[in-house]
Amino acid sequence: MEKRYVIGIDFGTESGRVVIADVELGGELAIHSTPYRHGTIVERLPGSGKALGHDWALQHPDDYLEVLRSSVPEVLRISGVSPSQVIGIGVDFTSCTILPVDVEGQPLCVQTRYSDDPHAYVKLWKHHAAQKEADRINEWAKASGETFMERYGGKSSSEWMVAKVWQVLNEAPDIYRAAHRFVEAGDWIVQQLTGKLVRSNCSAGYKAFWHKQDGYPSSHFFKQLDERLVDLTETKLAGDILPLGTRAGELTVEAAEMMGLCSGTAVAVAIIDAHAGVPGSGAVRSGQMVMAMGTSLCHLVLSHKEVTVEGVSGVVEDGMITGLYGYEAGQPAVGDLFGWYCEQAVPSYVQESASQVGISVHSWLERRAAELRQGQHGLLALDWWNGNRSVLEDTDLSGLIIGLTLATKPAEIYRALLESTAFGTRKIMEAFEEAGVQVEEIFACGGLPQRNRLFMQIYADVTGREIKIAATTETSALGAAIHGAVAAGPERGGYPDLATAAVRMARVREEIFRPIPEHKAVYDDLYRQYIRLHDVFGRGGLVMKELKRIKQKQNE
Numbered sequence: 001m002e003k004r005y006v007i008g009i010d011f012g013t014e015s016g017r018v019v020i021a022d023v024e025l026g027g028e029l030a031i032h033s034t035p036y037r038h039g040t041i042v043e044r045l046p047g048s049g050k051a052l053g054h055d056w057a058l059q060h061p062d063d064y065l066e067v068l069r070s071s072v073p074e075v076l077r078i079s080g081v082s083p084s085q086v087i088g089i090g091v092d093f094t095s096c097t098i099l100p101v102d103v104e105g106q107p108l109c110v111q112t113r114y115s116d117d118p119h120a121y122v123k124l125w126k127h128h129a130a131q132k133e134a135d136r137i138n139e140w141a142k143a144s145g146e147t148f149m150e151r152y153g154g155k156s157s158s159e160w161m162v163a164k165v166w167q168v169l170n171e172a173p174d175i176y177r178a179a180h181r182f183v184e185a186g187d188w189i190v191q192q193l194t195g196k197l198v199r200s201n202c203s204a205g206y207k208a209f210w211h212k213q214d215g216y217p218s219s220h221f222f223k224q225l226d227e228r229l230v231d232l233t234e235t236k237l238a239g240d241i242l243p244l245g246t247r248a249g250e251l252t253v254e255a256a257e258m259m260g261l262c263s264g265t266a267v268a269v270a271i272i273d274a275h276a277g278v279p280g281s282g283a284v285r286s287g288q289m290v291m292a293m294g295t296s297l298c299h300l301v302l303s304h305k306e307v308t309v310e311g312v313s314g315v316v317e318d319g320m321i322t323g324l325y326g327y328e329a330g331q332p333a334v335g336d337l338f339g340w341y342c343e344q345a346v347p348s349y350v351q352e353s354a355s356q357v358g359i360s361v362h363s364w365l366e367r368r369a370a371e372l373r374q375g376q377h378g379l380l381a382l383d384w385w386n387g388n389r390s391v392l393e394d395t396d397l398s399g400l401i402i403g404l405t406l407a408t409k410p411a412e413i414y415r416a417l418l419e420s421t422a423f424g425t426r427k428i429m430e431a432f433e434e435a436g437v438q439v440e441e442i443f444a445c446g447g448l449p450q451r452n453r454l455f456m457q458i459y460a461d462v463t464g465r466e467i468k469i470a471a472t473t474e475t476s477a478l479g480a481a482i483h484g485a486v487a488a489g490p491e492r493g494g495y496p497d498l499a500t501a502a503v504r505m506a507r508v509r510e511e512i513f514r515p516i517p518e519h520k521a522v523y524d525d526l527y528r529q530y531i532r533l534h535d536v537f538g539r540g541g542l543v544m545k546e547l548k549r550i551k552q553k554q555n556e
């Protein structure tokens with residue numbers, strides 16, 4: 001039988017990455033990345049230069065199409081695979097990233113009459129300007145005794161679908177009216193490939209309150225939020241919701257021509273990027289946790305049972321692997337926090353020293369920080385540079401470092417920041433286990449495990465757990481490709497289900513990060529202090545909220 005291949009397309013925060021993988025052997029034959037030309041739009045709209053408000057984060061949908069136009073032909077060229085050998089395509093997307101579209105599925109922002117309105121653009125997952133709407137959703141869910149919010153740890157986020165759509169309605173009612181649908185960007189890409197809108201149970205479940213048995217919350221719930229939202233789910237959010245691993249459709253002639261593939265190729269229902277890391281790491285059983293470590297950190301846990309977990313971002317049946325409940329928790333700034341420090345806060349001598357030895361500032365700081373013993377710097381940080389997305393679920397929280405003195409060095413701060421994210425992860429793991437969701441085996445994937453060994457050893461030492469590393473750097477893209485193989489199905493040379501495909505196509509590295517008992521002992525002590533700080537500033541302490549209020553007022 002002729003060799004068969006699948007393509008996985010991973011849309012991240014800054015770029016889109018495409019892999020081509022061998023259906024039988026797994027692993028990727030070629031990888032290609034296309035950075036987004038407009039990047040993340042945080043200050044001014046492209047073109048008109050219109051200023052954006054505080055906490056805004058937009059993108060331009062043409063940047064996503066450029067990934068299809070450039071990177072798909074490139075992986076075919078590099079690998080030498082013939083288009084006829086590609087049996088399936090899978091797409092994952094950083095989420096909740098949404099856009100308003102017209103009846104044809106065309107984004108409003110590319111239409112001249114709307115292009116000057118920021119609300120016509122893609123709202124990236126890290127757009128946090130809908131916190132007011134999220135607060136009102138949370139207050140009303142609590143007051144009305146709605147039980148669906150328990151699946152989301154009791155609180156929803158400003159990053160999610162309903163808060164973002166409601167912000168559009170509040171601030172740009174004409175855009176809300178003009179939008180035929182609001183769609184997740186992953187579903188929009190699948191629509192560009194197949195010609196039809198199919199929503200994914202993964203993003204609908206984790207980011208839009210949809211449930212396999214109960215559907216969306218009642219129209220009564222939405223009406224109580226705002227009269228104008230009464231028919232939200234039958235109008236702006238309408239569309240078939242299909243489970244992961246299903247074939248959403250087949251490549252249209254136009255999409256096939258754009259990418260140099262064959263029309264009729266199977267296209268999978270889209271998946272959230274971090275969730276694609278689950279099959280991409282080979283995790284398919286209850287008790288396994290995958291940490292998708294990149295710009296942010298998502299903790300994804302598979303379990304046979306559904307329980308309420310404090311601060312969980314969401315639990316969705318079949319939301320990662322068919323037949324299991326998939327739990328998600330997370331930290332919204334991890335790589336981004338270290339990146340902020342390297343770019344915004346280190347003195348010039350660090351940058352010069354790094355460039356003299358030809359390494360990145362991250363690597364230079366990692367080397368110096370690795371020379372320190374645990375706790376030797378006397379510092380402790382709260383990792384909330386982009387708010388808290390776990391047990392506290394509050395995007396108004398902010399970062400903090402204590403213990404600074406005139407003798408503090410940049411590598412010490414860098415190490416304290418790495419440690420703060422590991423403490424945040426330990427808190428999340430404890431919340432799972434206290435709720436009865438056991439974490440028996442841990443995999444790490446994403447860009448960070450391959451780039452920073454100290455970071456991984458700190459995670460093993462702080463959590464006291466062994467950590468296995470996914471073999472590929474492009475775990476989400478491989479996970480998406482695995483979805484492509486299932487969408488193709490056995491009749492086209494693919495697989496019958498996600499678990500079978502993941503076991504065949506995903507690998508871990510031989511090296512495992514193991515906790516070192518002496519390190520763990522010091523970290524246990526520091527973790528106790530972290531929890532004290534966490535509770536003082538996170539539970540009821542109003543300092544950070546007040547700072548944000550003053551800042552917003554002064555920025556008006």
Ligand SMILES: Nc1ncnc2c1ncn2[C@@H]1O[C@H](COP(=O)(O)OP(=O)(O)O)[C@@H](O)[C@H]1O
Pocket residue numbers: 012013014293294295296334335336337338339340362363446447448451452455
């Ligand atoms: N050596 C390093 N150590 C720690 N963080 C790093 C290092 N190199 C890059 N980063 C951070 O990793 C993040 C990018 O992670 P990556 O997994 O490539 O992207 P994404 O999350 O968008 O898929 C950036 O936020 C960057 O600051």
Ligand SMILES: O=C(CO)[C@H](O)[C@H](O)COP(=O)(O)O
Pocket residue numbers: 012013093094095096125206272273274275294295296297298328330332
């Ligand atoms: O909320 C998410 C997953 O549920 C986002 O996709 C994620 O937090 C951002 O991902 P990345 O760090 O890969 O850009």
